[in-house]
Amino acid sequence: MEQDWIMGLIGGVLIGLGAAVYLLGNGRVMGASGIIGGLIDGSGRNTGKERLVFLAGLVGMPALLYVMTGAQATTHLTGNWAVIIAAGLLVGIGTRVANGCTSGHGVCGISRFSLRGIVATLIYLAAGGLSLLLMRHVAGVI
Amino acid sequence: MRYLIALIAGSLFGAGLFVSGMTDTTKVQGWLDVFGAWDPTLAFVMGGAILPMMVAWRLTANRAPLAGGQFPEAPGTQIDRKLVMGSVAFGAGWGLAGLCPGPAIASLSYGGAGGLVFLAAMLLGMGAAPRMGRYLDSPAHAA
Known part of the structure; x- marks a missing residue:
């Protein structure tokens, strides 16, 4: 739909502005996996409060917007628990081992022409396409 | 501030x-x-x-x-095993569920039980990641 990509572009700019505020304000890369991962493995202990406040905004703002607009949240997340758990584990391990996800390597890395960010993004896009191809069109699991 | x-x-x-x-x-x-x-x-x-x-x-x-x-x-400009293998794993999981870390955290407010279980599994994976990283770094595993 035509409207989808316009909303995508506007939403994308908002995400980019958030990353710009975090960078120019606090001097940090806005990577979702790094911000929460540092709380999990203890590497971000010294900046714990800052991380928690960031996460509060990330959770709170969509919640507020759903209440204000009365929009229905549609996630279409699969009902297959095994798939959900396997996917969650893969995303958790993968983003921390690779030291970045869509926001860190993708948004923040590509915008500074980081070779690591560009390579990581190409790889996880290809792996995502392949996993969807195999599991949906070949195995028919999702 | x-x-x-x-x-x-x-x-x-x-x-x-x-x-x-x-x-x-x-x-x-x-x-x-x-x-x-x-x-x-x-x-x-x-x-x-x-x-x-x-x-x-x-x-x-x-x-x-x-x-x-x-x-x-x-x-850095180093393309190491951790960057490659980690991104392969992340991409595979991303394709399976359609959630990456940012939306997974945000889904706490709207994602229901499925989102919560995904988030819990993701955090568990993040806890295990340092060990996996050391394993990929170990010389015994060098290709």
Whole structure:
């Protein structure tokens, strides 16, 4: 739909502005996996409060917007628990081992022409396409 | 000051996910599903997010962060096993569920039980990641 990509572009700019505020304000890369991962493995202990406040905004703002607009949240997340758990584990391990996800390597890395960010993004896009191809069109699991 | 900035940044991130529709896993999987009903929305989200950040990186030259401290160092250029294998694992999981870490955290407010279970599994994986990283780094595993 035509409207989808316009909303995508506007939403994308908002995400980019958030990353710009975090960078120019606090001097940090806005990577979702790094911000929460540092709380999990203890590497971000010294900046714990800052991380928690960031996460509060990330959770709170969509919640507020759903209440204000009365929009229905549609996630279409699969009902297959095994798939959900396997996917969650893969995303958790993968983003921390690779030291970045869509926001860190993708948004923040590509915008500074980081070779690591560009390579990581190409790889996880290809792996995502392949996993969807195999599991949906070949195995028919999702 | 640092906390206010972090709150504003997180809120903008959350608002962007809400507006762009990236809270819906079918939109993400639609982008990855080249052989199905392909949906280009995610490319516009990524492109839209990269634009302000290109300006922001330029503004970091000869300046210091508003709240003090220093800007991140120039990124490394080393493509190591951890970057490659980690990104393969992340991509595989991303394709399976259509959730990456940002939306997974945001889905706490709207994702129901499924989102909660995904988030719990993701955090568990993040806890196990340092060990996996050391394993990939060990010389015994060198190809």
